[in-house]
Amino acid sequence: GEDVEQSLFLSVREGDSSVINCTYTDSSSTYLYWYKQEPGAGLQLLTYIFSNMDMKQDQRLTVLLNKKDKHLSLRIADTQTGDSAIYFCAEPGSGGYNKLIFGAGTRLAVHP
Amino acid sequence: KAGVTQTPRYLIKTRGQQVTLSCSPISGHRSVSWYQQTPGQGLQFLFEYFSETQRNKGNFPGRFSGRQFSNSRSEMNVSTLELGDSALYLCASSIDRVTEAFFGQGTRLTVV
Numbered sequence: 001g002e003d004v005e006q007s008l009f010l011s012v013r014e015g016d017s018s019v020i021n022c023t024y025t026d027s028s029s030t031y032l033y034w035y036k037q038e039p040g041a042g043l044q045l046l047t048y049i050f051s052n053m054d055m056k057q058d059q060r061l062t063v064l065l066n067k068k069d070k071h072l073s074l075r076i077a078d079t080q081t082g083d084s085a086i087y088f089c090a091e092p093g094s095g096g097y098n099k100l101i102f103g104a105g106t107r108l109a110v111h112p
Numbered sequence: 113k114a115g116v117t118q119t120p121r122y123l124i125k126t127r128g129q130q131v132t133l134s135c136s137p138i139s140g141h142r143s144v145s146w147y148q149q150t151p152g153q154g155l156q157f158l159f160e161y162f163s164e165t166q167r168n169k170g171n172f173p174g175r176f177s178g179r180q181f182s183n184s185r186s187e188m189n190v191s192t193l194e195l196g197d198s199a200l201y202l203c204a205s206s207i208d209r210v211t212e213a214f215f216g217q218g219t220r221l222t223v224v
Contacts, residue, residue, distance in 0.1 A: 035215075042116075042202055043215040093157060098145045098206055098213060099168045102155040 002026060002093050006103035012110055018076040020106045022089030027070065033090040033100065034063065034074045043088065046074070076108075084110045114138065116205050116216035124222045130191040133219045137184050137205030144186040145213065146178060149200040158201075161186055162208070193223045 003025045012018045024032065030051050035043040049056045049063045049072070056063045062075040076083055086105040093099035117136040125131050137144050146158040157170040161180035178188040184205075190197055200220050204213040 042118075042217045043204075045212060045214065048212070088155065093168075098143045098160045098162075098204070098208075099157045099170070100145075100147075100155075100204075100213065101157070102147075104154045 002091075002101045004089055004091055004101050004103035006087075006089055006106045008104060009107050010109070012079050012108070014079060014081060014110055014112050016079055018074075018079045018083070018108055018110075020074045020076075020087050020089075020108065022072040022074075022103055024070050024072065024089070024091045024101075026091055026094075026101075027067070029091040031092065032063075032065065032072050034061075034072075035088040035090060035102075037086045037088065037105070039085075046087075079108075079110050081110050081112075084108055116203060116214050118201075118203055118216035118219050120219060121217065122220050122222075124224060125193050127193055127195060127223055129193050130189060131193060131221060132187050132189045133201055133203075133221070135186045135188075135203035135205075135216060137186070137203075138214055141205035141207055141214075142184050143206045143208055144180060144184065145204045145206075146186070146188050147202045147204070148172075149202060149218070150198075155202070158188065190221075195223050197221065198223045 033048040034046045060077045064073045088105045089103040090100040093101045143162045145160040160168040164180045175191045180186045200218045202218045204215045206213040
């Protein structure tokens with residue numbers, strides 16, 4: 001079945017690195033995504049990784065993909081208070097087209 | 113370039129009523145997907161439209177329906193509202209395949 005799992009909460013100190021983990025079930029997923037949601041807002045696409053890649057770096061963000069273990073992680077370097085939000089991992093759902101299956105979201109709290 | 117626009121932002125309805133939510137995608141985007149976000153169930157896919165055709169549908173009762181117009185704007189309708197329909201309804205637009213899906217701010221529906 002379709003299932004994406006994430007830990008629910010992460011607390012880090014400002015300036016430290018944050019690592020948010022996700023496991024997914026569909027080994028045929030072509031892309032895997034990270035979205036960010038701030039309070040009262042919609043979802044913002046942060047980054048995505050193609051399934052034939054192991055790593056993707058985009059400024060402070062690093063995505064690591066372990067296809068064997070179906071494990072995806074998002075590392076945020078030099079975490080700032082503005083990074084406090086809920087982070088969602090997502091994979092394409094069955095039936096094709098534009099259906100995404102989201103994890104429950106990881107709430108990142110950044111403290112001084 | 114304008115983003116995805118959802119109207120209204122907030123809505124309060126009474127049980128048994130029906131409601132229509134609107135989504136205007138980014139110019140040039142022909143795919144619109146709808147999601148329901150609740151604290152208990154998280155983000156769940158409702159349906160996806162492309163060029164006025166529904167291509168994919170999630171596991172929601174028939175009270176949830178949608179349509180897409182020739183200008184790619186989409187509406188979703190919920191009939192015979194139940195308390196459990198209270199949620200944030202998000203729409204996402206993309207050119208076609210879900211390499212990049214951009215979300216609106218959402219419509220927060222409260223059923224009383």
